[in-house]
Amino acid sequence: MADIRSNFVGIKSPNPFWLASAPPTDKAYNVVRAFKAGWGGVVWKTLGEEGPPVVNVNGPRYGAIWGADRRLLGLNNIELITDRDLQTNLREIKQVKRDWQDRAMVVSIMVPCEENAWRSILPLVEETGADGIELNFGCPHGMSERGMGAAVGQVPEYIEMVVRWCKQYTRMPVITKLTPNITDIRKPARAAHAGGTDAVSLINTINSITGVNLDSFAPEPTIDGKGTHGGYCGPAVKPIAMNMVAEIARDPETRGLPISAIGGITTWRDAAEFLALGAGNAQVCTAAMTYGFKIVEEMITGLSEWMDEKGHRDLDDIIGRATPNVTDWQYLNLNYVTKARIDQDLCIKCGRCHIACEDTSHQAITNMVDGKRHFEVIEAECVGCNLCVNVCPVESCITMEALAAGALDQRTDKTVSPVYANWTTHPNNPAAKVAAE
Amino acid sequence: MAEGLYKEGIAAQRLAPDQYPKNFADLHPPLDRHEALVESDRCYFCYDAPCMQACPTSIDIPLFIRQISTGNPLGSAKTIFDQNILGGMCARVCPTETLCEEVCVREVAEGKPVQIGRLQRYATDTAMARDVQFYEPAPSTGRKVAVIGAGPAGLACAHRLAMHGHHVTIYEARPKPGGLNEYGIAAYKAPEGFAQAEVDYVLSIGNIEVRNGQMMGRDFALSELAASYDAVFVGAGLTGVNALQADGEDFEGVENAVDFIAALRQSPDLSQLQVGRRVVVIGGGMTAVDAAVQSKLLGAEQVTIAYRRGKESMNASEFEQDLAASKGVSIRHWLKPVRILAEGGKVSGIELEYTEIRDGRVAGTGETVRIDADQVFKAIGQTFDAIPLNGSGSAIAMEAGRIKVDEEGRTSAPKIWAGRPEGGEYGEEHSFLKAVRNAWSGKTSSLWAADNPARGQCGVTALVAQDHLGGEILKTKMGGRWHFYNRVAGRRVDFTSSQFDHPIQYDDLLASRQEAFSDTNDEQYAELSNRLSLVTAKG
Numbered sequence: 001m002a003d004i005r006s007n008f009v010g011i012k013s014p015n016p017f018w019l020a021s022a023p024p025t026d027k028a029y030n031v032v033r034a035f036k037a038g039w040g041g042v043v044w045k046t047l048g049e050e051g052p053p054v055v056n057v058n059g060p061r062y063g064a065i066w067g068a069d070r071r072l073l074g075l076n077n078i079e080l081i082t083d084r085d086l087q088t089n090l091r092e093i094k095q096v097k098r099d100w101q102d103r104a105m106v107v108s109i110m111v112p113c114e115e116n117a118w119r120s121i122l123p124l125v126e127e128t129g130a131d132g133i134e135l136n137f138g139c140p141h142g143m144s145e146r147g148m149g150a151a152v153g154q155v156p157e158y159i160e161m162v163v164r165w166c167k168q169y170t171r172m173p174v175i176t177k178l179t180p181n182i183t184d185i186r187k188p189a190r191a192a193h194a195g196g197t198d199a200v201s202l203i204n205t206i207n208s209i210t211g212v213n214l215d216s217f218a219p220e221p222t223i224d225g226k227g228t229h230g231g232y233c234g235p236a237v238k239p240i241a242m243n244m245v246a247e248i249a250r251d252p253e254t255r256g257l258p259i260s261a262i263g264g265i266t267t268w269r270d271a272a273e274f275l276a277l278g279a280g281n282a283q284v285c286t287a288a289m290t291y292g293f294k295i296v297e298e299m300i301t302g303l304s305e306w307m308d309e310k311g312h313r314d315l316d317d318i319i320g321r322a323t324p325n326v327t328d329w330q331y332l333n334l335n336y337v338t339k340a341r342i343d344q345d346l347c348i349k350c351g352r353c354h355i356a357c358e359d360t361s362h363q364a365i366t367n368m369v370d371g372k373r374h375f376e377v378i379e380a381e382c383v384g385c386n387l388c389v390n391v392c393p394v395e396s397c398i399t400m401e402a403l404a405a406g407a408l409d410q411r412t413d414k415t416v417s418p419v420y421a422n423w424t425t426h427p428n429n430p431a432a433k434v435a436a437e
Numbered sequence: 438m439a440e441g442l443y444k445e446g447i448a449a450q451r452l453a454p455d456q457y458p459k460n461f462a463d464l465h466p467p468l469d470r471h472e473a474l475v476e477s478d479r480c481y482f483c484y485d486a487p488c489m490q491a492c493p494t495s496i497d498i499p500l501f502i503r504q505i506s507t508g509n510p511l512g513s514a515k516t517i518f519d520q521n522i523l524g525g526m527c528a529r530v531c532p533t534e535t536l537c538e539e540v541c542v543r544e545v546a547e548g549k550p551v552q553i554g555r556l557q558r559y560a561t562d563t564a565m566a567r568d569v570q571f572y573e574p575a576p577s578t579g580r581k582v583a584v585i586g587a588g589p590a591g592l593a594c595a596h597r598l599a600m601h602g603h604h605v606t607i608y609e610a611r612p613k614p615g616g617l618n619e620y621g622i623a624a625y626k627a628p629e630g631f632a633q634a635e636v637d638y639v640l641s642i643g644n645i646e647v648r649n650g651q652m653m654g655r656d657f658a659l660s661e662l663a664a665s666y667d668a669v670f671v672g673a674g675l676t677g678v679n680a681l682q683a684d685g686e687d688f689e690g691v692e693n694a695v696d697f698i699a700a701l702r703q704s705p706d707l708s709q710l711q712v713g714r715r716v717v718v719i720g721g722g723m724t725a726v727d728a729a730v731q732s733k734l735l736g737a738e739q740v741t742i743a744y745r746r747g748k749e750s751m752n753a754s755e756f757e758q759d760l761a762a763s764k765g766v767s768i769r770h771w772l773k774p775v776r777i778l779a780e781g782g783k784v785s786g787i788e789l790e791y792t793e794i795r796d797g798r799v800a801g802t803g804e805t806v807r808i809d810a811d812q813v814f815k816a817i818g819q820t821f822d823a824i825p826l827n828g829s830g831s832a833i834a835m836e837a838g839r840i841k842v843d844e845e846g847r848t849s850a851p852k853i854w855a856g857r858p859e860g861g862e863y864g865e866e867h868s869f870l871k872a873v874r875n876a877w878s879g880k881t882s883s884l885w886a887a888d889n890p891a892r893g894q895c896g897v898t899a900l901v902a903q904d905h906l907g908g909e910i911l912k913t914k915m916g917g918r919w920h921f922y923n924r925v926a927g928r929r930v931d932f933t934s935s936q937f938d939h940p941i942q943y944d945d946l947l948a949s950r951q952e953a954f955s956d957t958n959d960e961q962y963a964e965l966s967n968r969l970s971l972v973t974a975k976g
Contacts, residue, residue: 068478070471348546351484367485393481394546 002307003314004300006040006104008280009173009198009258011131013040013104016315017271017299020262020283021045021108021134021177024293026082028092032099037293038300041104043175043201043283046081046136047089049111049121054080054143060221063210063230074237075286076208076230078221080142081110086124094128105129106175110136110148113158115165122170132173135162135197137188138204140181140231150204153179156191163195173198175260178244180237181207185244186251193254200248201260201283203241205231234286238264242277246326249278266295268302275315276322330424335417337409338384338400340364340377346397349373353388353398361387380410442714442736446783446811447690449711451736457707460734464625464760465529465555473559477506480551481542488537488553494521498537502556514564515571517557522596523589525565525635526618528558530626532723534756565638574644575602583608583666585653588616590856591672592639598670599644607645608662610652614640616674620699623727624707625734654825659833663852671826671840671848671855675819679926681719683787685777686815690784694718694728694816701731713812715739717787719774720816722752728814729766740766741808745773745792745799775805777813786810797904797966820928834940837870838930849940869905870932873898876968881961891936894965895921896956898932901965903950906930912948913941921953 006016018041019025019034026045034042048054056079065074082089097105107130111117125133137159139149152158159176166174176192178185180203189200207229211220219227241263248254261279264286265271271282287295312318342353342365354367354375364381365388366374377388384400392398403409405418423429442451452460468476480502488498497516504513517524533539533554541550564571580603584591587609595605613619618632640647653659653673662669678693680686690713704710712735718725721744733740742761744751747770751758761768772789779785786809790801821839834841834849846854877894879885884893891898899910899921908925920941922931934941954962 069475348542349483349487350481350542351486352481355484373485373487 002304002312004304004307006281006315008104008260009132009175011041011104011106011173012102013281014102015040015296015300015303016275016281017296018042018104018106018260018281018283019288020285021136022285022289023079024285024288027084027089028096031092031096034288034293034296035096035100035103038296039103039293040281041106041131043106043108043134044089044093044130046108046110046139047086047121047125048081049117050086050124053083053085056080056083057223059223063208063221064234065210065236072286072290073235074208074210074232075234075289076205076210076221076232078141078228078230081108081136081139086121090124090128093125093130097129097131104131106132106134108134108136108177110139110143113147113152113162118162118165119169122166122172126170126172130172132175132198133166133170134175134177134201135166136177136204137162138177138179138202140179140205140207141229150179150181153177153188153204154182156187159188159191160195163192163197167196175199175201177204177262178202179204180240180244180263185247186254189248189251189254189257193257197257199258199260199280200254201262202248203237203244203263205233206237206240208232233264234290235264235266238266238270242274245274245279246277246323249320249323250326268299268306271299272303272306272318273322275319277326278320278323280315280319331422333420333422334426335419335421337403337407337416338386339379339382339403340384340386340388340398341401342375342377342388342398343396344376346394347375348394348397349375350393351375352391352393356387356391361385382411442738445714447711447713449709451712451714452708454708457735461624461628461707461731463628464623465558467562468552468555468559473505473510473556474508476552476556477502479543480506483542487540487542488551491536491540493536494524494527496520496524496557498553501560502551502553505556505560510560510563511567511569513560514569517561518564518571522593522639523618523635524557525561525638526589526622526627526632528554528561529631530618530622532754532756535754565634568638568641570641572596572600572642574599574642577604577644578602580604580667581606583662583669584672585659585662585669586610586616586672586674587614587636587647587649588672588674589618590674591616591670592636594670594672594856595645596639596642599642603644603667605645606666607647608651608653608657609647609649610655610676612649614647614649620702621674621695621724622702623698623731624702625731652825659826659853663850667852669853670846671853673821673825675821677820677822678815679818679820681774681777681815681817682926683774683776685779685784688777688779688784689782690779690811691777691813691815694720694724694814695819697728697814698724698731701735707735710735712737713784713810715808715810716741716812716814717808717810718742718814718816719787720744720814720818721746721750722816722818723754723757724819725814725816726753726757726761726766728816730761730764732812732814733764733766737812739809741810742766742768743772743774743787743789743808744768744770746794747771772806773799773801775801778807784810784813787813799907818926832940834934835931836934837932838928841935869902872969873901873932873965876965878964878968881965881968882957889936891933894936895933896953897961897965899923899948899953900950900957900962901969902930902932904966905969910948910950910953911943911945912952913944913946915941919948919952919956921948921956 004015006013019039021043024030025042031042061077061079063076064072067073107125111121137153143149144151174197176197178188192200209219218225245261259279260281261274262283265282265284266287274282354365357365362381362383364378366376389398403416405416407416425432482499486499501513501516537553538550544550582598582603582605584595584607587607595607598605614636615632712732716732716737718729725742729740729742771792773792775788775790777787786807788805788807791804792799793802826833840848840855842855848855877890881897882893902923906925908923911924912919912921
């Protein structure tokens with residue numbers, strides 16, 4: 001039986017599935033329900049500084065996009081940090097941590113970019129017995145207009161400065177949560193690293209408008225005829241989050257920096273993919289907000305059954321296993337040649353591969369052979385692009401088959417070379433390095 | 438004396454009054470918006486979609502489904518109506534399970550096709566409920582066209598003519614327009630007055646006048662219309678009903694299934710409609726199923742469909758057969774009627790003979806069975822009644838029992854066009870004609886030509902037609918040679934008359950199979966037999 005216990009920067013939890021800082025972790029009632037359901041830990045919804053709490057809009061806070069059968073694919077929100085009194089939150093955090101010793105209790109914090117503000121709140125949080133803190137440098141709406149959240153996460157110098165303060169004023173592990181609303185995720189990660197952070201977590205939500213009401217011509221969610229960008233999350237953002245996690249994991253400057261993955265994690269498989277890319281654990285929000293806390297059962301059993309099946313004993317066996325395989329385009333093997341192949345027994349003859357290839361790609365799939373509806377790859381035209389695989393509604397019906405070394409590529413009339421060769425040495429590359437003789 | 442359900446003989450009020458509306462409620466309830474969105478999302482938007490190829494009216498099915506999925510049901514309805522203004526009724530009654538849905542790639546993939554018919558209904562219902570009109574008449578051309586028959590063909594034709602700026606007058610024999618839709622379809626397939634609502638929707642384009650109660654050959658002659666209009670379209674349906682060719686057809690209680698269905702559709706109070714306690718329906722098509730199922734729904738205790746061939750040959754679709762079975766109708770195959778039995782002039786049962794295929798033909802085994810019955814419905818096919826046509830003085834050429842038309846629907850008479858009711862249950866011969874046309878080749882006659890495929894096929898076709906349809910082979914001397922054709926159920930049917938460019942003066946002399954064989958040979962006969970068994974799985 002695989003061991004899925006997690007130890008993330010010294011914070012232990014029975015499994016790597018934490019609830020991210022968000023509405024599901026805003027109060028004891030929800031968090032206790034989550035722990036009862038089996039979640040390994042939570043990041044308590046972001047606390048602000050002492051004083052009158054923030055207020056939220058009283059209209060809709062969420063917008064969404066849907067797939068078939070109204071399956072929720074993406075969610076955005078314009079909710080701010082906790083709108084409950086700081087002391088109430090602290091009291092509940094302390095009580096819940098005391099009652100649930102084996103679960104991870106991390107507290108998200110967002111206060112103004114002033115040393116005093118951080119110095120004041122850190123002891124209060126530490127006093128609850130929480131396992132660690134997460135610095136919210138990611139919230140893209142509302143708070144960023146007040147110089148907090150993403151407004152900090154977009155300035156690496158501020159990140160480094162605040163992380164430094166936190167490391168100075170608390171013994172708790174510091175996790176720095178990054179915003180994806182920047183061009184190069186490595187810069188804020190490096191800054192957090194330089195400031196001494198114990199880990200980074202990402203991604204926070206992405207600036208977004210989920211829809212426009214075509215009757216009122218207002219963006220959604222709409223508050224009295226107006227809207228503002230919200231933070232986008234859910235399954236739709238997972239590919240963006242995975243890339244950013246991988247970028248940090250493989251960056252020589254931050255290599256080895258623990259990463260808590262966030263971004264559209266819905267199933268055990270999503271979590272496993274993030275772990276493979278270098279994340280140490282997985283934070284979940286939208287999936288829980290869509291389906292409730294029970295999904296963690298599927299995540300726990302799915303992950304451990306897959307690990308058993310593959311012979312992975314613990315999380316360290318899988319964390320970062322895919323990181324070395326993420327590389328730059330210029331290092332991809334240009335001598336690797338694939339051709340699409342259509343399994344005629346599986347083909348249901350919808351013709352989508354044909355029309356996709358015919359209209360938008362390389363005219364490499366037939367639609368008629370000997371007067372019969374028949375879809376077949378024309379190898380001499382196929383560039384191996386994979387579009388047909390992606391549009392085919394039948395799993396495994398179309399596969400990309402690699403040509404063996406020595407085989408003839410009918411498209412180029414050249415035999416496939418067994419030698420790895422990439423763009424850096426390609427004759428068409430004006431900047432090509434001359435291969436060593 | 439038992440009342441209600443168990444009342445002997447033919448009687449009304451077999452059920453409690455509140456049972457009738459339940460029994461005759463919509464067979465397929467409409468999809469609601471969410472169901473339609475989910476179902477439309479299942480469509481793969483196939484390239485050169487098989488469903489569209491299978492649709493007799495070539496509706497752009499992938500497009501109309503995509504329009505539903507994007508929240509554009511009105512655009513979807515227009516896509517449908519562009520091809521078929523009666524798309525609403527088609528959505529309800531078309532045997533989609535043997536057409537578009539049978540070839541849906543989802544059917545191939547998972548045995549569960551996209552519910553194309555119900556999606557079509559969703560789109561057309563949306564447009565009709567909002568009374569959205571997509572078409573308006575073009576500026577008047579000043580031309581007048583007469584349309585005979587306010588059935589689906591006549592209405593569709595009139596609508597298109599009106600669109601193009603012609604003025605149309607429809608002559609309808611019955612008291613109401615709608616034809617088959619109003620009189621010939623099971624009530625639960627188009628409840629709540631849909632047929633008339635659709636007629637109103639079609640006619641609302643304007644420039645179409647309907648004259649009800651005007652029967653060709655009685656109230657007017659085709660030649661008169663041809664003389665006083667710029668063009669005439671004959672959209673008359675199949676008004677003739679095939680006879681059983683069994684003794685006792687005149688007894689009280691023997692009825693045409695189509696008349697029963699029409700009476701049911703027109704009945705203001707189904708509880709007053711009489712039905713037998715024990716009902717036998719002779720036939721194997723949609724009409725047989727409609728009559729049998731509705732008998733059951735009216736409270737008949739025992740309903741039996743008797744069909745002279747096997748299940749695979751039934752023209753009623755698999756879905757219809759299952760529907761009948763689910764309503765408690767018993768379908769018995771390989772039985773043909775011999776005689777109606779009666780007591781005191783009223784039907785008391787029917788004697789049927791077991792059948793088998795012998796030498797490629799349906800033949801009685803000599804063994805008989807008796808089924809008790811108070812009512813016997815005949816549903817062995819309808820025919821086109823040509824007498825009103827020919828009584829008009831215009832000599833209109835016929836083919837396989839229908840008006841002969843070219844690809845554009847032109848008849849042999851000037852200014853007169855005609856529609857062609859589709860085969861299916863309404864004419865086994867018509868299905869055969871379609872199949873045999875595909876089967877003719879140079880291997881079935883050396884005289885075959887691409888532009889005249891029927892040439893030289895008469896002998897071999899008459900032989901194979903007799904194998905499939907029974908009846909006799911007839912002959913007429915033409916240009917010094919014998920021309921062979923068939924008589925089926927007492928009617929002349931000539932499948933190869935299209936090879937001649939002039940009307941035939943038929944002598945209808947009885948011919949033997951040997952004589953017909955002299956016009957062909959073993960190889961050609963074997964070829965056509967094989968091709969036909971491949972082309973059509975139906976008998």
